[in-house]
Amino acid sequence: MKNLAVLFSGGKDSSYACWLAKKNGYQIKCLISVISKNKESYMFHTPSIEQVRKQAEVMNIPLLVIETKGEKEKELVDLEKAIKIAVKRYEIGGIVTGAVGSVYQSSRIQKICNKLKIECFNPLWQKNQLDILKELIKNKFEVVIVGVFAYPLDKKWLGRKIDNNFIKDINELNRKYKINLAGEGGEYESFVINCYLFSRELKIINHKDYGNKNSWRRELELK
Amino acid sequence: MKNILIINICKEKLHYYEFVKPIEDILDSINEKYFTKNYKEINKKDLEKASHVIICGTSLFDNKFINDISDFSWIINYEKPILGICGGMQIIGLIYGGKLKRKTEIGFYFENFNKEFFGIVGENQVYHLHNNYIDFYRLKDFEIFSKSKISQAVKHRKKNIYGVLFHPEVRQKEIIIFF
Numbered sequence: 001m002k003n004l005a006v007l008f009s010g011g012k013d014s015s016y017a018c019w020l021a022k023k024n025g026y027q028i029k030c031l032i033s034v035i036s037k038n039k040e041s042y043m044f045h046t047p048s049i050e051q052v053r054k055q056a057e058v059m060n061i062p063l064l065v066i067e068t069k070g071e072k073e074k075e076l077v078d079l080e081k082a083i084k085i086a087v088k089r090y091e092i093g094g095i096v097t098g099a100v101g102s103v104y105q106s107s108r109i110q111k112i113c114n115k116l117k118i119e120c121f122n123p124l125w126q127k128n129q130l131d132i133l134k135e136l137i138k139n140k141f142e143v144v145i146v147g148v149f150a151y152p153l154d155k156k157w158l159g160r161k162i163d164n165n166f167i168k169d170i171n172e173l174n175r176k177y178k179i180n181l182a183g184e185g186g187e188y189e190s191f192v193i194n195c196y197l198f199s200r201e202l203k204i205i206n207h208k209d210y211g212n213k214n215s216w217r218r219e220l221e222l223k
Numbered sequence: 224m225k226n227i228l229i230i231n232i233c234k235e236k237l238h239y240y241e242f243v244k245p246i247e248d249i250l251d252s253i254n255e256k257y258f259t260k261n262y263k264e265i266n267k268k269d270l271e272k273a274s275h276v277i278i279c280g281t282s283l284f285d286n287k288f289i290n291d292i293s294d295f296s297w298i299i300n301y302e303k304p305i306l307g308i309c310g311g312m313q314i315i316g317l318i319y320g321g322k323l324k325r326k327t328e329i330g331f332y333f334e335n336f337n338k339e340f341f342g343i344v345g346e347n348q349v350y351h352l353h354n355n356y357i358d359f360y361r362l363k364d365f366e367i368f369s370k371s372k373i374s375q376a377v378k379h380r381k382k383n384i385y386g387v388l389f390h391p392e393v394r395q396k397e398i399i400i401f402f
Contacts, residue, residue, distance in 0.1 A: 001236070002235070020237070020240065021237055024236050024237050025236065026236075026237060094235075096237070103330055103331055103350060103393070107329050107330030107331070107352075110283065110329045110330075110352060111329050111330075113283070114283050114284075114327065114329065114354070117284065118284075119235060119282055119283075119284055119285065120282065120283070121235070121237045121238065121241065121282075122240075122241045123237055123240035123241060124240070125240065125241040125245065126241075126244075126245035126248070126392055126393060127240075127244070127245075127248070128248060
């Protein structure tokens with residue numbers, strides 16, 4: 001089986017994809033996180049992204065962090081550089097992503113992997129968004145909301161855990177306002193504080209919220 | 224009542240979730256009966272038991288099935304409907320004497336369907352993920368349903384054997400549903 005790297009944002013999808021890879025017997029040699037200075041990044045999740053360092057620590061997996069200015073398409077060049085480093089340093093034969101339905105994201109990563117002649121795995125591809133949320137709960141992923149970027153989501157949603165009440169409420173917003181259940185359109189962003197991949201739970205000791213109206217992000221401080 | 228045999232051609236275990244599971248999910252959504260097997264595990268009983276066969280695709284580099292093409296020799300004498308998706312379409316073409324050609328297409332492309340193919344007609348945005356294709360224009364047994372140089376959708380002239388180069392599980396789920 002190939003050694004893999006996970007394109008890791010710290011959110012629910014990349015964490016769940018990582019877990020599926022591990023569950024299927026693959027060895028995760030490193031996590032790759034792209035920290036974008038552009039908070040509106042097209043490709044990379046941003047709130048609390050610095051805290052992926054804490055997640056990598058409790059996962060006991062090396063973390064490769066690449067900083068990018070986050071300019072459209074140029075951030076892909078930075079991502080390619082990061083993957084090249086992972087291929088060389090960790091001898092990976094493939095990348096795992098948490099792409100669900102975004103052809104914009106997944107096709108760009110597929111093209112990079114094709115160019116580098118490595119596999120690209122998207123284990124959540126085309127998965128029903130509601131099923132992902134339900135499976136996260138079933139598999140004991142503790143996930144909190146760290147960003148909201150669409151009406152009518154507001155500051156009150158920051159810090160909410162993904163649980164059955166969250167599913168009920170987001171389902172309601174999906175029906176009324178077409179909010180993507182998985183937040184894949186960037187409607188909301190999540191952060192995993194505990195799951196089977198972690199040696200211990202990450203404790204939120206503080207947080208700072210930034211934003212207004214229907215655009216908020218939460219920067220977590222973890223222990 | 225259908226009983227669809229879904230054939231997994233992925234060598235990499237993790238690709239099941241990307242190339243096979245979405246097909247299973249579509250069939251689940253319409254309460255269609257199916258069973259899934261890797262091409263290495265298919266036996267005569269499976270082929271007899273199935274009412275239809277869907278041969279799924281796989282990733283850009285997971286191409287072991289090409290070297291194992293003899294494992295699909297049963298297709299030639301099979302009389303039940305078969306739908307090959309991407310790699311599955313390449314398998315059908317190879318079995319009927321086609322040659323593999325190189326062309327990388329990744330992402331959304333507009334393709335024009337000049338004849339109706341399971342409800343798809345006219346210009347459609349389809350999702351491509353392939354490095355290879357078969358030139359079906361050279362295979363006289365097949366009718367072509369698209370206008371582009373590379374055949375996007377084909378059907379055997381006498382049998383219910385179909386192939387699509389794109390991935391219908393992304394934007395053309397009706398192909399799976401109506402098959």
